[in-house]
Amino acid sequence: MKMTPRSRGLARFTALGATATTLLQSLSAHAEDKIGLHYLHYQEGDDRITVGDTVLSFETDLGVDHTLAGSVGYDSISGASPAWQTTTPIESAEDLANRIRRVEQAQAATPEIILFYEPDYRNYAVEKVELEDTRTSADVAWTSRDKKRNELTVGINYSEESDYVSAGGNVQYLLYADxxxxxxxxxxAAFLYNVSDVFTTLYRDVDKENLYIGNFETGVNQVLSPNSFMSVNAFFNYEHGYLSNHYLTILRQYDANADGEIGPEEVFLATDTRPDERVGGGIAANFVQSFGDSVAAQFSYRFYADDWDIQSHTIDTELSWQVTDPLLLYAKYRWYTQTGAWFFKDADARDNQFAIVGPGSADERLGAFNAYTAELGTQIYCGYGLYVDFGGAWYEQSNGFNSVSLMGGFTKKF
Incomplete structure (x- = not known):
């Protein structure tokens, strides 16, 4: 079990072909020495975020009882992310001084962070804010087997961006019933410790905020027949600390003249602010059926719920076909639906402003939506233990967001 740190909303998918191969080999899988190099190109619609992700991975047996695996990665991130912004230019030093005074007045009335001020709230607009960053990451895991072939796996992981650092560890124990x-x-169990940059009032400075994430999981795997396999597991997540996104903004109302009404001049630009605690969990089930040596199908379901009022259902289906000895094809479809967080308001909604105090977010990933992902991939065996795989995925949400992912790479087995 491994938890991955934040990746700016990028929904990473496993190496195309690896999942399909697992479908055909899941009943008789064994460790092999191997090394792999893969590249993922991720592009969001509407000229948003573009990510290039390169990962070098390895796995090696250290005798019959120990296996060492790991990877190193490098991501380049560019593009623009939509957020509320002020649009009226500052006309004079007096205008600037007045805006700063109004922000400081509102800031004195709330523990939330007020960023700036627009004299007329109708001049706020959701605009794309350019960003560019790189991310480096590494992880390593060691697996040990006892005389009964029970497995203990211990791993650590680390990633770093210009404004974000994440470090964690994980442990998993696999116990055979007989x-x-x-x-x-x-x-x-897994644990992550994250440190994020956070803007302060009027963008004057940047503070550091911490986030702690714990995940616990238990499950059972059952071979049903020589051609079928299923697993069921339950999981629990706990997050505490800075759970907001400092790149995103919201609008807050402050009754500065205490007349009981909010005028056009009493709406302020503020940071995305979420509760500092999140408790969630759920169940997941997976079923694999192979048909001879060339065709396999997989079906899985996952339910999740948390105290932010988000509930989600995920259904995955996958079919893989070993067309010839060198050629494997696979197709996958994922359907996902979720309810919205209790503190979410869509930027396009009529009621899109928040009170001066309390959580608030316009992040569309926290709203209610349905989504689907369609993937197609292939893996080709080139001889001498070399496998080449490539493919792509299309993702679309009911709120209009979409993205495309293209991946290619190779795995060398020894």
């Missing part, structure tokens, strides 16, 4: 190894139990 010598037949048709049933096994899985127990796991």
């Amino acid at each position: 010598d037949s190894k048709n049933r096994s139990y899985r127990y796991g």
